[in-house]
Amino acid sequence: MSWRKPTSFFAACITMPKAPTGGVKRPRDTNQLAKLMVDILTGQVEDREPTPEERGVDPAASAMGRKGGPARAASLTSERRSEIAKKAAAKRWGK
Numbered sequence: 256m257s258w259r260k261p262t263s264f265f266a267a268c269i270t271m272p273k274a275p276t277g278g279v280k281r282p283r284d285t286n287q288l289a290k291l292m293v294d295i296l297t298g299q300v301e302d303r304e305p306t307p308e309e310r311g312v313d314p315a316a317s318a319m320g321r322k323g324g325p326a327r328a329a330s331l332t333s334e335r336r337s338e339i340a341k342k343a344a345a346k347r348w349g350k
Contacts, residue, residue, distance in 0.1 A: 294300040
C-alpha cells in the first residue's frame with residue numbers, strides 16, 4: 256500500500272492550535288503550565304484579555320483605533336491610493 260496525500264477535508268481538520276491572543280502567557284515548561292491550568296480552573300488567575308482600562312489606555316481612543324484603518328480606506332480615492340502605493344514601492348525597492 257502506498258502513502259497518499261491527505262485530502263483537503265483531512266488537511267482542513269488537522270491544523271496547528273493558535274496562540275492565545277491575550278490574557279496570561281502560557282509557559283513552555285510542562286510543570287509550570289500544569290500549575291497555571293490549575294490556577295485558572297480554581298479561579299486564582301483570570302484567563303482573559305485585559306480591558307483597555309487595565310492596560311492603561313483610554314477606551315474611547317482604543318475604539319477609535321479599531322475603526323481608523325477601514326475609515327481611512329473608505330475615504331481615499333483610487334488616485335490617492337495609487338500615489339501611496341507608488342511611493343511605498345519606490346521606498347521599498349529604492350534601498
